Amino acid sequence: MRAAARAPLRVPALEVEQPSGRRLYLFAVDGKVVPSFATVSRVRRASGVLEGYQRPEALGHVAAIREYMESAGALVPNAVVLAFDSRVRFETLAGAAEGARHGHLVIPRQSGPEAPGFIVDGQQRLAAVRDAAVMAFPLACTGFIAETVGQQAEQFILVNSTKPLPKGLIHELLPSTTAALPAALERKRLPSQLLARLNLDEGSSLRGLVITQTCPAAKGKTGGGWTAVIKDTSLLAALEDSLADGTLYDLERAGAGMDAMVARVSAWWAAVASTWPNAWARQPTESRLSHGAGVRALSLLMDFACQFLAQEGNGTPTQADFERELALVRDVCAWTSGTWAFPSGERRWNDIQNTPKEVALLAQHLGALYRERRAAKPHRRTRKAGAA
Structure with a gap:
């Protein structure tokens, strides 16, 4: 015995006619209800013929969106785009004005291959709503009638071929945000805030030296000051490393504020x-010190130096303290000329590349020499207040 057909979904909507004569339908619906009338046209080949257009779910991306949707204050303003077949109809309300007409969109409730709707854009958001531990999550939707998969694929290409925001711009915007963000962005908020302070604060040794969307790279000197030469992604990665397991992690764990973190990093780079x-x-082409490999390797050396200084009782090292630590490896560095004498063999100064393997090679080399030379020096105990 066949199950009784479900009543169609009726949602308030606006119908907008565009110059081409094509109509758009703007409405809102609980994201958890969408699978009852829309499906995904997954891209595949059958007998050599391309069918569908949607890529597989990106599980990590879905999980990040789901976590955000479950957070307090979550806001998802971008609309899901749905393509409908001719079974979906729009009923205009009596007396509706010209232009954007008010009415109801009537959508048959069928899931799976027989669904009247197809998800053109918003697959990951809808998957996140599906899995989210929330009773409901209304989403804005834009719908249109498309009788062929080709028409659906056309809109899919147009929606997904737009140029994404540069990562640098996202990192530069993060410090101004306060609401909960997806985990991947949340992890970058504090390092992005530190980077902004280091690049903008009046007394920072890195002021104006970091290449960002609003502080672009340029050659030479301008106006009596150096122009930006350090890529924001390099310094951001260095700050993330230190926050994960370095001196910035120790400061954060001790309850120190951002001022203390900025002061620590600024003092190091001044040294x-x-x-x-x-x-x-x-420029990185002239000096590997400004290069991504140099920035990250020296940042890791900062963590080593702070660890040794803390063991001697110096928990607030100054620029002068850092200068004494750096003096231990000053003569072995080939930032602008010469060669690096790595245990595996010599390398020309400009052969060093910004890859994980090369960053590790340089960091391990500097770290090993630093520890070796420091072990040969007598420890300097910091005099405590009130000591004779």
């Missing part, structure tokens, strides 16, 4: 500048 003045603030 770097005074230790290698001829390599400082030059």
